Amino acid sequence: MRSVLFIVVLLTTMCSDRCFSQPPVRDWARDAQRKVVKVYGAGGLSGLEAYQSGFLVSPEGHVATAWSYVLDVEPIVLLDDGRRFESKIVGFEPSLELAVLKIEASELPFFRIQDDLSPQWGDPILAVSNLFNIATGNEPASVMQGSIAAISELDARRGTFKTPYRGKVLILDLIANNPGAAGGAVVDTQGRLIGMLGKELRDTATGVWLNYAVPASALRKTIGDIIAGRKTTTAEDLAPPLPREKSHNPDTLGIVMIPDVLETTPAYVDDVTPDSPAARAELRPDDLVLLVNGKRVESQRSLRSLLRTIDRRDTVELTIQRDTQILPLVLRP
Numbered sequence: 001m002r003s004v005l006f007i008v009v010l011l012t013t014m015c016s017d018r019c020f021s022q023p024p025v026r027d028w029a030r031d032a033q034r035k036v037v038k039v040y041g042a043g044g045l046s047g048l049e050a051y052q053s054g055f056l057v058s059p060e061g062h063v064a065t066a067w068s069y070v071l072d073v074e075p076i077v078l079l080d081d082g083r084r085f086e087s088k089i090v091g092f093e094p095s096l097e098l099a100v101l102k103i104e105a106s107e108l109p110f111f112r113i114q115d116d117l118s119p120q121w122g123d124p125i126l127a128v129s130n131l132f133n134i135a136t137g138n139e140p141a142s143v144m145q146g147s148i149a150a151i152s153e154l155d156a157r158r159g160t161f162k163t164p165y166r167g168k169v170l171i172l173d174l175i176a177n178n179p180g181a182a183g184g185a186v187v188d189t190q191g192r193l194i195g196m197l198g199k200e201l202r203d204t205a206t207g208v209w210l211n212y213a214v215p216a217s218a219l220r221k222t223i224g225d226i227i228a229g230r231k232t233t234t235a236e237d238l239a240p241p242l243p244r245e246k247s248h249n250p251d252t253l254g255i256v257m258i259p260d261v262l263e264t265t266p267a268y269v270d271d272v273t274p275d276s277p278a279a280r281a282e283l284r285p286d287d288l289v290l291l292v293n294g295k296r297v298e299s300q301r302s303l304r305s306l307l308r309t310i311d312r313r314d315t316v317e318l319t320i321q322r323d324t325q326i327l328p329l330v331l332r333p
Contacts, residue, residue: 028191029126033140034080034109036185038130039065039087039101041075042264053129053141053184053197054101056110061085061103062227064219065183066199067092072264072298077103082138091226094290094319095326097165097198098219100226111185111193113220119170119194123148127176127213129184129197141184146174154212163201164326169212170195177201177211186213241308248307248316253331254278257300264299269320277316277331284322291319 035056043050054065054077063077077087085103092099119125127144134142150171154163170186177200186195195213202209225231241247250257254276258268267289272278289297292306293316310316316331 028187028189029128029143030140031109031191032126032128032185032187033143035111036080036128036130036141037063038078038133038135038141039063039070039075039183040078041070042072043070049133049179051130051133051180052182053131053180055128055183055185055193055196056108057100057113057223058110058227059106059108061105061108062090062110062223063087063101063103064196064223065099065101066196067094067097067099068182068199071099071101072266075101077101078135078137079105079108080138080140089296091231092296093222093226093231094321095164095166096214096219096222097163098196098214098222100223111187113193113216113223115217115220117188117192117194117216119148119151119188119215121148121150124189125170125172125194126187127172127174127181127184127197128187129176129181131176131178131181131184133180144174144176146172146176149173163199164321165198165214167214167218169198169214172211172213175211176213177209239309241305242311244308246312248310248312248314248333249304250307252277252312252333253307253316255283257303260300262299263301265301267297267300267303277333281318281329281331283318283320283329283331286322288321289318290321290326291317293317294319 037054039052039054052070054063057064075087077085087101087103090100090102124147128141130141148170151168152171154165154169176197181197182199184197185193188194193216195215198212198214254273255269255278256271258270269285269287271285272283289303295306297303318329320327
């Protein structure tokens with residue numbers, strides 16, 4: 001009996017600092033929910049959802065989220081308290097599948113992205129997002145509790161479309177990557193941001209769905225650069241358009257686009273004219289044009305508008321997505 005009592009006392013003593021020092025899960029979960037937002041934008045075509053998640057990264061209304069087709073239009077952002085804002089895309093980084101939005105608000109709760117966090121295998125976590133569009137107003141975002149199953153290099157695809165992100169990811173032991181969850185926050189037991197939920201992906205080797213998050217450490221510098229204005233992809237403050245006979249257009253570069261049937265038809269290449277600037281730069285059919293001279297291409301129409309500001313005698317710098325790769329190309333007239 002004394003031995004049993006001694007063991008109980010010993011375990012209680014050992015556990016006193018670790019088992020009872022953490023606040024209740026509901027406290028840090030609720031704190032995380034206040035910093036997570038609902039994002040509504042483009043969708044509907046082929047059953048694509050028109051919503052995803054994001055999280056506040058500054059008190060002035062900067063929102064980090066996943067770069068996706070939902071952002072083909074300037075999205076609407078709903079805060080935890082139900083307030084609704086129109087947003088602007090202030091920057092994005094295709095290789096990280098990251099975008100930063102801005103809403104006109106202030107004194108908001110936000111995640112500080114720390115550079116001294118090193119999540120490990122087995123760490124307990126919470127995934128906070130608006131999966132399945134359950135929250136449509138002032139309802140809190142959904143919370144899932146789980147752990148980090150592994151930290152590994154990403155080799156996956158979304159349906160038949162591979163992701164351009166290549167780097168370490170947090171493999172999650174919970175079913176977190178469902179419709180609407182992309183861009184949600186993953187936090188540790190102290191409510192600190194350790195990752196952003198990625199899009200729905202299927203593993204190329206096994207064919208199983210992958211639940212993962214991009215580590216916050218991989219996003220920290222780019223988010224800071226975008227907020228500080230050191231990195232931008234917006235098409236604001238463009239130079240005035242040049243006369244058509246003096247400016248570039250897809251024809252002068254040898255680019256044949258897919259049929260422009262929608263207001264936001266993506267800038268996919270359908271064909272390349274032989275012995276043209278595009279052909280010499282090795283542009284290929286099915287390439288997606290993301291940037292022109294560092295400015296974001298939202299659609300074929302924005303591509304043509306951007307080219308109208310470039311003299312026909314000047315080179316054109318494109319950033320394109322080709323399958324899983326993000327590539328820079330220089331088209332020389």
